Amino acid sequence: MKKRVSIKDIATLAGVSIGTVDRVLHNRGEVNAETHNRIMQIINELGYTPNLQAKALSMKKSLRFAVIIPDSQDNNPYWQKPMDGINLAIAELSNYNTNFNIFHFDASSEQSFINVLASVPANEFDGVLLCPVFKQAALQFIQTLNTQQIPFVFIDVNINNAGNIGYFGQDAFQSGVIAARLMQKDIHTSRNVLIVKQSNHKIFSNHIEQRVAGFRNSIGNDYRITELEIDLSDPQEPNASLGQALKQQQFNGIFIPNTRAFRFADFASAQGLKNICVIGYDLIDENIDHLKKGNISYLLNQRPDEQSYKAIMLLFNYLLGQKEIKQIDNYSPIDIIIKENVDYYSHANWTNK
Amino acid sequence: MKKRVSIKDIATLAGVSIGTVDRVLHNRGEVNAETHNRIMQIINELGYTPNLQAKALSMKKSLRFAVIIPDSQDNNPYWQKPMDGINLAIAELSNYNTNFNIFHFDASSEQSFINVLASVPANEFDGVLLCPVFKQAALQFIQTLNTQQIPFVFIDVNINNAGNIGYFGQDAFQSGVIAARLMQKDIHTSRNVLIVKQSNHKIFSNHIEQRVAGFRNSIGNDYRITELEIDLSDPQEPNASLGQALKQQQFNGIFIPNTRAFRFADFASAQGLKNICVIGYDLIDENIDHLKKGNISYLLNQRPDEQSYKAIMLLFNYLLGQKEIKQIDNYSPIDIIIKENVDYYSHANWTNK
DNA sequence: CTGTTAGCGCCTTCAT
DNA sequence: ATGAAGGCGCTAACAG
Numbered sequence: 001m002k003k004r005v006s007i008k009d010i011a012t013l014a015g016v017s018i019g020t021v022d023r024v025l026h027n028r029g030e031v032n033a034e035t036h037n038r039i040m041q042i043i044n045e046l047g048y049t050p051n052l053q054a055k056a057l058s059m060k061k062s063l064r065f066a067v068i069i070p071d072s073q074d075n076n077p078y079w080q081k082p083m084d085g086i087n088l089a090i091a092e093l094s095n096y097n098t099n100f101n102i103f104h105f106d107a108s109s110e111q112s113f114i115n116v117l118a119s120v121p122a123n124e125f126d127g128v129l130l131c132p133v134f135k136q137a138a139l140q141f142i143q144t145l146n147t148q149q150i151p152f153v154f155i156d157v158n159i160n161n162a163g164n165i166g167y168f169g170q171d172a173f174q175s176g177v178i179a180a181r182l183m184q185k186d187i188h189t190s191r192n193v194l195i196v197k198q199s200n201h202k203i204f205s206n207h208i209e210q211r212v213a214g215f216r217n218s219i220g221n222d223y224r225i226t227e228l229e230i231d232l233s234d235p236q237e238p239n240a241s242l243g244q245a246l247k248q249q250q251f252n253g254i255f256i257p258n259t260r261a262f263r264f265a266d267f268a269s270a271q272g273l274k275n276i277c278v279i280g281y282d283l284i285d286e287n288i289d290h291l292k293k294g295n296i297s298y299l300l301n302q303r304p305d306e307q308s309y310k311a312i313m314l315l316f317n318y319l320l321g322q323k324e325i326k327q328i329d330n331y332s333p334i335d336i337i338i339k340e341n342v343d344y345y346s347h348a349n350w351t352n353k
Numbered sequence: 354m355k356k357r358v359s360i361k362d363i364a365t366l367a368g369v370s371i372g373t374v375d376r377v378l379h380n381r382g383e384v385n386a387e388t389h390n391r392i393m394q395i396i397n398e399l400g401y402t403p404n405l406q407a408k409a410l411s412m413k414k415s416l417r418f419a420v421i422i423p424d425s426q427d428n429n430p431y432w433q434k435p436m437d438g439i440n441l442a443i444a445e446l447s448n449y450n451t452n453f454n455i456f457h458f459d460a461s462s463e464q465s466f467i468n469v470l471a472s473v474p475a476n477e478f479d480g481v482l483l484c485p486v487f488k489q490a491a492l493q494f495i496q497t498l499n500t501q502q503i504p505f506v507f508i509d510v511n512i513n514n515a516g517n518i519g520y521f522g523q524d525a526f527q528s529g530v531i532a533a534r535l536m537q538k539d540i541h542t543s544r545n546v547l548i549v550k551q552s553n554h555k556i557f558s559n560h561i562e563q564r565v566a567g568f569r570n571s572i573g574n575d576y577r578i579t580e581l582e583i584d585l586s587d588p589q590e591p592n593a594s595l596g597q598a599l600k601q602q603q604f605n606g607i608f609i610p611n612t613r614a615f616r617f618a619d620f621a622s623a624q625g626l627k628n629i630c631v632i633g634y635d636l637i638d639e640n641i642d643h644l645k646k647g648n649i650s651y652l653l654n655q656r657p658d659e660q661s662y663k664a665i666m667l668l669f670n671y672l673l674g675q676k677e678i679k680q681i682d683n684y685s686p687i688d689i690i691i692k693e694n695v696d697y698y699s700h701a702n703w704t705n706k
Numbered sequence: 707c708t709g710t711t712a713g714c715g716c717c718t719t720c721a722t
Numbered sequence: 723a724t725g726a727a728g729g730c731g732c733t734a735a736c737a738g
Contacts, residue, residue: 003415004447006731017709022733030707051448053406054731057714094357095404097714171697177694185538333697334687340531344524344686359715370725375717383723407715410730450730 005046013046014039025050035279062097063319064102065210065312066120069131069155070107077284078259078304079107080133082155085309093316101125110134116142127315128152128307132159148339151318153311157206158329166314166328168307172207175300175334176214179279182298182336183219183253186277191223194245196238196264199229211257211281227252232263242267253277262286265295283337283345291339301335301345358399366563367392373420379546404651405673415450416672419473419667422484422508423460430637431612431657432460434510435484438658442665454478463487469507470494480668481505485512504671508666509657510559519667519681521660525560528653529567529610530689532632535689536572536606537601539630544576546606547598549591549617552582559676564634566608579604585616595620615639618648636690636698644692654688654698 008024011018016035018286023029024039031039040250041141042048067086083102090100105119106112122128122144130152132138138159145152146163159210183193195212216225226249230241242264245251254276256264261280268276269290279298290296307330314328337345360378364371369388376382377392384392395401420439423432436455443453456473459465466487475481477498483505485491491512498505499516506519536546548565551598569578579602583594595617598604607629611619614633622643632651633640643649659682667681690698 003392003450004731010732018732019709019711020707021732023708026733028734032707035707046430049447051731052408053410053448054714055733057404057406057410057716057730058732058734059714060734095406095715158521174693174697178691181691188541291676312604330594331697333688334694336694338531338534340527340534341689344527344684357715361715371716372718372725373723378726379717381718386723388723391708407730408717410732411716411718412730413718448731495721 004051006051007048010039010042010046010048012063013042027046037049050321056096059097062099063127063316064125065127065129065315066101066103066122066125067129067312068103068105068116068120069129069308070133071104074106074108076107076259077281077286081282081284081304082308085307086129086312088305089312089316091310093312094202096182098318099314101183105133107133110137112329113137122150122287125150127319129311129315130164131156132162135159135164151315153314155307155311164327165318167313167329168311168312169177169331169332170302170334171331172210173214173217175210175281175302176216177218178214178336179211179255179257179298179300180215180218181218183255183277183279186297187223187253190250190252191260192249192251193219193225194221194251195225195255195257196242197226197227197229198258199231199259208257212255215255215257223253232260238263243271244269246273247298251276254279256280257283259287261296261299262290265290269293269295283342287344288346291337291342294339297335297338299342301337303332303335307332357404358401359404362403363395363399363401366395379442392429403674405670408673409449412450415452416480416669417452417454417478418668419454419456419475419478419481420665421456421469421473421482421682422661423486424457429460429612430639434635434637434657435661438660438662439482439665441658442662444663446685449669457462460486463490466490473505477503478503480672482664482668483507483517484509485515486510488512498575504668506667508660508664517680518671519664519683521664521683521687523532523655523687524684525563526567526570528655529564529569531567531687531689532564532572532608532610532651532653533568533571533573534596536608536630536632538630540576540606541648543603543605545602546572546576546578546603546608547604548578548580548608548610549595550580550582551611551613552584561610565608568610570606576606584615591616592620594626599624599626604629607632609633612637612640614649615643618643618646622646622648636695641695642701644695646689647692650688650691652695654690656685656688660685 007018007021011021020035021039023031024036031078069082072079103116105116113135119138128150130138132154142162151165153181154164155168158167158169178207197208226245226246228241230238232238252275254264261278265278268278277297278295280296281300283299283301287296287299291299310330337346360374365373373384373388374392375564377389385688409675415675425432456469458469470490481498481503485507494568495515504518507517508521511520511522550561581594581598584592585591600610605628607617612635614631621631630650631648633649636652636654636655640652640693644652665682688698
């Protein structure tokens with residue numbers, strides 16, 4: 001019923017003008033110590049919080065954001081997902097005076113990452129969203145951001161104590177643990193499990209290795225594990241390697257700790273393989289398709305669109321001064337997706353709009 | 354880079370004042386047909402969309418919302434969840450000129466619902482969030498809303514063709530299907546399944562029956578199903594009935610299509626029962642506790658806080674004229690929660706703040 | 707050190 | 723039928 005207190009209210013109560021109140025609120029310009037205290041006290045008593053809409057409306061200069069993430073150059077459809085979140089954020093922030101520059105690099109090429117970072121005029125931005133796939137290469141850029149006091153957030157990959165104001169990603173190890181639990185439920189007879197990795201993607205090894213580690217950690221000793229590295233850039237693959245492996249042994253569980261479960265589901269369905277528990281990652285169309293057909297048993301989802309959306313929003317709120325400065329590490333839920341619930345995850349159900 | 358077009362831009366281009374533009378935008382007052390057309394054309398060409406922040410800022414009258422949902426009078430902790438979402442929405446909308454009135458009723462008493470509805474001065478509100486637990490009793494109130502042209506949304510329970518602008522809830526049948534699938538994975542030896550309902554909650558029978566129907570529909574003929582109705586208001590329960598049932602038969606699966614799985618987990622753990630697959634609903638603390646202890650195998654979650662949050666936001670956006678008038682039916686994802694991923698769902702991970 | 711003023715984009719009242 | 727002006731809460735430039 002009672003309206004929120006405004007700086008005008010505070011000014012009246014303190015017997016000063018709104019200009020002075022604004023000055024103490026932003027530590028801008030000199031203010032008499034006594035009036036400063038008086039105003040601060042009133043602010044605290046009344047629990048004043050600024051009206052962000054009004055603030056954004058009145059801000060002269062626009063907020064400029066740099067977004068530095070991989071694209072799908074190496075044919076990985078996963079990276080479209082974070083872009084969906086970015087685009088949603090852009091749309092939602094179009095009411096404000098904001099400005100976005102997207103910088104894409106090839107996630108499979110460190111050189112591409114280095115080149116892109118070198119091309120980003122950091123000082124021209126008020127906030128940066130970075131996916132630091134290559135840690136070493138990112139460090140110098142990060143230092144630039146820190147010295148220039150430009151706030152930045154990470155998505156997907158984290159770097160500890162880098163000075164970022166937030167991180168949005170997944171707990172990769174735990175997702176592997178969950179994959180193991182799910183597989184245990186599906187496998188009862190023989191217990192031969194295949195883990196398939198991509199040999200040409202050592203780049204992502206950190207996440208992938210974490211997933212594998214979690215899986216191995218929880219699957220139990222009574223499972224026989226075979227690990228296979230396949231170069232998916234070879235058009236003969238994964239058929240050649242898988243065919244070879246299957247000649248030697250029957251597998252009833254396959255864990256694919258990356259986004260390309262569909263490649264193996266393609267193979268399995270072509271071979272007419274049945275009763276294999278296939279567990280993969282990410283709700284890309286190809287995976288969803290195979291999930292519905294029964295060629296994939298489970299998909300683990302980490303809501304990459306939500307991650308990037310939240311990352312932008314954090315930057316925005318931080319720049320508007322709403323957020324406290326404490327760092328925010330946000331681990332997405334590890335969604336367990338099966339044929340029967342996938343439809344309810346397909347559309348960006350998490351957004352407010 | 355280029356700023357959004359404002360009504361001032363349009364006015365300039367059309368050679369009129371912003372007042373006239375505003376009039377055609379809101380069909381307010383008479384405008385010369387020709388200038389009307391000219392302005393409309395410019396609006397369409399430039400793809401003008403109003404700045405909601407500015408609109409909200411300038412609105413004199415505050416938007417008044419009525420929220421009519423159950424509380425926890427009947428000791429059902431579930432209903433706190435929607436309130437969490439409501440409170441978050443209230444907090445987020447506090448920047449705007451909004452005003453909320455919460456009306457609680459006892460979800461187990463139709464009379465309580467009727468009384469509360471009678472006490473709501475509908476005409477004093479600009480939007481209503483209603484949980485129409487009792488359909489018949491709700492219809493008259495709904496008619497009032499319709500005749501007064503007050504927009505309203507449903508959460509949890511839906512009523513078809515009621516004139517609501519949205520519904521946020523779950524697909525109860527499908528959640529039962531999923532429960533069946535999960536149980537199939539956990540049960541391999543004997544296949545005796547118990548379904549436990551609350552006899553004093555016939556009220557919710559629609560949702561509950563849908564869940565049971567979905568479960569029965571998918572569990573398969575090779576499972577023997579026993580259905581039990583228990584009056585949980587009796588302090589002897591559920592121990593008495595469960596003890597009785599277990600004397601007659603061993604169960605290795607229990608499906609509890611309501612929020613009170615923890616009551617049965619209490620019993621099971623006290624009895625030292627092991628190797629029973631218990632599937633329940635909702636992430637209330639008591640359930641989470643038992644999930645972590647291993648007394649509950651799966652919890653299905655429908656994000657009730659997200660539902661109510663979105664419902665309020667829909668009303669708000671509708672009143673600001675942003676949303677199209679088409680009705681929005683939003684079915685929440687059916688989250689599969691196990692011990693290993695529950696921690697990532699505990700905190701309202703879905704919010705932007 | 708402090709007050710005044712002109713907007714940001716939109717709505718609304720009051721003149722014309 | 724249309725324009726002008728004030729105000730929502732806040733920022734920032736300017737004048738004392």
